[in-house]
Amino acid sequence: MGSELLSPLLPDGEKLTQRDYNFGPTQPRCELKVDGNLVVHFSGDVVPAGTDVIAVNERGMRGLGHPAAANIGQDARIADRGALAVDSCSYGGKQQKFVAEVELKQQAIQDVSERRGALRSLLKAYLPAAMKDVGCS
Numbered sequence: 001m002g003s004e005l006l007s008p009l010l011p012d013g014e015k016l017t018q019r020d021y022n023f024g025p026t027q028p029r030c031e032l033k034v035d036g037n038l039v040v041h042f043s044g045d046v047v048p049a050g051t052d053v054i055a056v057n058e059r060g061m062r063g064l065g066h067p068a069a070a071n072i073g074q075d076a077r078i079a080d081r082g083a084l085a086v087d088s089c090s091y092g093g094k095q096q097k098f099v100a101e102v103e104l105k106q107q108a109i110q111d112v113s114e115r116r117g118a119l120r121s122l123l124k125a126y127l128p129a130a131m132k133d134v135g136c137s
Helices: 003-009 060-064 111-134
Strands: 016-022 028-034 037-048 075-078 082-091 092-105
Touching: 003 037, 003 111, 028 111, 037 111, 075 111, 082 111, 092 111
Parallel strands: none
Antiparallel strands: 016 028, 028 037, 037 092, 075 082, 082 092
């Protein structure tokens, strides 16, 4: 993903740091900090094909503020402070789904519709990149 997609969502600061970690080969995570403060959290998960990802994550998305459907992947939601997208893929020889999530821990963009637009653009790039990184094709 290019910095042009991420930078609008980051607050001003001196130092940007990234910490990548995984809960397993199918669960990548990444935290971005500005001046030591957590600002964006990325996560991905390979889940069984029959999982209703939107229903499972409904409460969490509501907590991020007014989720609305978006045309990204198979299904997606963009909220005031985060976004989620799901797409079908093949992993380990089986049909699966990949779930990509972005959560803003700080809001650099005060205008909610502008922030949602920036989240939409970021998620659209993050979903296929994260899928490729875990080998979900």
